[in-house]
Amino acid sequence: MPAVKFPGRYDSLAKIADLVKKATQEFGLDRLAAYGVETAVDEACSNIIEHAYGGEGKGEIEFNYRIKDNFLIITLQDTGKSFNPKSVPKPKINVPLKQRQETGLGLYFMHQWMDEVKYDTAGKTNVLTLIKRKG
Amino acid sequence: MVIQHTELKRCDVINIKGRIDSATAPKFAEVVNEIIEAGRFHIVFDMDGVDFISSAGLRVLIGTQKTCKRYNRGEVVLAAVPETIMASLELAGFTPLFKIFKDAVSAVGNF
Structure with a gap:
């Protein structure tokens, strides 16, 4: 599939989700696994807009996917600030309501739903690769 | 997203x-x-027609639950949660934090 560019705005998320659904259908994932991939990509794109660009309308998100053997490989590229995933603490999941933090779930979801999450920076471009294995 | 609010x-x-x-x-x-x-x-959050929820939506759920439960003045309950949304709630560790009902009628009956 040729790469598709979207404006870095939250109203792009639903359009990106449509492409993700197409990709997971083509790859043959079941409904729940497909939903997980949709979630991971949505969280990744929201993070790009909020953290890499620091808000809406500051840059683009380039979406691409390919299927290789048993793997669906999705890439998201942006030209915002690069991101150090180690700087984000893991959310505390099993704690009482009062102690629940309201942030940090996005990155956690990406790692839970995908088999591999990779961050690379090439020049001014950040490349996030999300890999889902079938079966 | 379409939201409908009914005050009972x-x-x-x-x-x-x-x-x-x-x-x-x-x-x-x-x-x-x-x-x-x-x-x-x-x-009551009636989730019957929700086809996707991200962490941004989950933040609204947890934030509202915290506010409502403060001083024991109330509670948020969930109804008709689709399977995919339930998977996200479970992954986020939210299922012990909300009563979950099979439909809106039984959720309303809880109050």
């Missing part, structure tokens, strides 16, 4: 349809805040 005698029911993501969660939060500002803290 003992609680408020919010029926949500479509996607709750970073684009739509602020509208969801706005509707919820209006109810809370009116001093009403017993709320």
Whole structure:
């Protein structure tokens, strides 16, 4: 599939989700696994807009996917600030309501739903690769 | 996302349809805040028509639950949660934090 560019705005998320659904259908994932991939990509794109660009309308998100053997490989590229995933603490999941933090779930979801999450920076471009294995 | 709010005698029911993501969660939060500002803290989120929820939507759920449960003045309960949304709730560790009912009618009956 040729790469598709979207404006870095939250109203792009639903359009990106449509492409993700197409990709997971083509790859043959079941409904729940497909939903997980949709979630991971949505969280990744929201993070790009909020953290890499620091808000809406500051840059683009380039979406691409390919299927290789048993793997669906999705890439998201942006030209915002690069991101150090180690700087984000893991959310505390099993704690009482009062102690629940309201942030940090996005990155956690990406790692839970995908088999591999990779961050690379090439020049001014950040490349996030999300890999889902079938079966 | 389409939101419908019904004010009942003992609680408020919010029926949500479509996607709750970073684009739509602020509208969801706005509707919820209006109810809370009116001093009403017993709320049913009817999730029957929700086909996607991201962490932005989950933040609204947990934030509302914290606000409503403060001073034991109320509670948020969930109804008709689709399987995919339930998977996200479980992954986030939210299922022990909300009563979950099979449909809106039984959720309303809880109050």
